[in-house]
Amino acid sequence: MSNSDQIQRFMFEHHDIRGELVGIDEAYQAVIKKHDYPEQVQVLLGEWIAAASLLSEILKFDGSVILQARGDAGIGILMAECTHDQKIRAIAQTSGEIKSDKIQELFGNGHLVITISPTKGNRYQGVVPLDSDTLAGCLEHYFLQSEQLPTKLWLNCDKTSAAGLFLQKLPTEANATKEQQQESDNQWEHVVALADTIQSDELLSLDNETILHRLYHEEEVRLFESQDVEFHCTCSKKRTADSIKTVGQSELLDILAIEPSIKVTCQFCNETYSFDKVDVRALFENTTNLGNKGKSVH
Numbered sequence: 001m002s003n004s005d006q007i008q009r010f011m012f013e014h015h016d017i018r019g020e021l022v023g024i025d026e027a028y029q030a031v032i033k034k035h036d037y038p039e040q041v042q043v044l045l046g047e048w049i050a051a052a053s054l055l056s057e058i059l060k061f062d063g064s065v066i067l068q069a070r071g072d073a074g075i076g077i078l079m080a081e082c083t084h085d086q087k088i089r090a091i092a093q094t095s096g097e098i099k100s101d102k103i104q105e106l107f108g109n110g111h112l113v114i115t116i117s118p119t120k121g122n123r124y125q126g127v128v129p130l131d132s133d134t135l136a137g138c139l140e141h142y143f144l145q146s147e148q149l150p151t152k153l154w155l156n157c158d159k160t161s162a163a164g165l166f167l168q169k170l171p172t173e174a175n176a177t178k179e180q181q182q183e184s185d186n187q188w189e190h191v192v193a194l195a196d197t198i199q200s201d202e203l204l205s206l207d208n209e210t211i212l213h214r215l216y217h218e219e220e221v222r223l224f225e226s227q228d229v230e231f232h233c234t235c236s237k238k239r240t241a242d243s244i245k246t247v248g249q250s251e252l253l254d255i256l257a258i259e260p261s262i263k264v265t266c267q268f269c270n271e272t273y274s275f276d277k278v279d280v281r282a283l284f285e286n287t288t289n290l291g292n293k294g295k296s297v298h
């Protein structure tokens with residue numbers, strides 16, 4: 001049985017290499033069940049949430065990681081978000097016929113934006129072209145470019161569950177000799193070569209201890225406590241109100257002269273929020289009372 005809906009970090013005792021394993025079942029089902037996604041998109045969503053989970057686990061602060069790809073072929077947008085405490089959500093918008101399973105062909109002339117958004121402080125964004133066949137390839141490119149840390153990811157999804165393996169080479173000590181550097185590079189290559197032998201069905205079905213034993217039984221690997229991964233949407237009536245407020249009070253009241261209420265459905269979780277005249281008036285009155293700092297008021 002796999003470690004469902006859990007992420008677990010590990011560390012090689014004698015090498016400067018860290019790793020993570022994630023398995024996502026129920027949370028993945030929650031992402032795809034309310035939408036009629038083509039099969040390839042279901043698979044990509046699984047890989048996307050596994051990657052977002054792996055990346056958010058290395059955050060050193062409270063916040064979230066958003067992986068958003070935009071393209072001009074079959075998929076317009078594909079986005080996954082994961083918070084530091086492993087709450088995930090994801091969505092895709094398709095615009096044409098989905099024929100391929102290679103992301104370069106699915107997104108056409110596309111790019112991937114990686115947003116790291118701390119709860120406090122400035123957000124960071126990195127952009128990489130979608131010029132690899134897989135999301136893992138694009139992310140490896142990103143890590144090499146932005147952090148100069150050799151990183152490898154294995155992402156799999158079989159439309160029932162998603163799983164991922166992450167390995168990262170940590171910087172060697174500043175005073176390391178050339179031989180030590182070389183030794184460290186060799187260890188990294190060895191660890192990656194072993195990880196490359198894992199089959200996707202093994203990653204999706206075996207528990208973490210078994211995977212690590214199968215790959216690294218000759219190494220000393222320390223496994224940290226696992227953390228639960230769950231689907232959670234951050235939408236709320238307040239957030240939805242903030243977004244419809246940008247339309248403007250008179251425009252909203254014009255709509256409400258015809259319709260009894262304005263209904264906004266969250267694309268992530270299908271929750272519907274409804275606003276009538278009283279709600280809309282209250283929305284703008286509150287903003288004025290709060291001092292109208294120029295945000296979302298037109």
Ligand SMILES: [Zn+2]
Binds near residue numbers: 234236267269270271
């Ligand atoms: Zn929602």
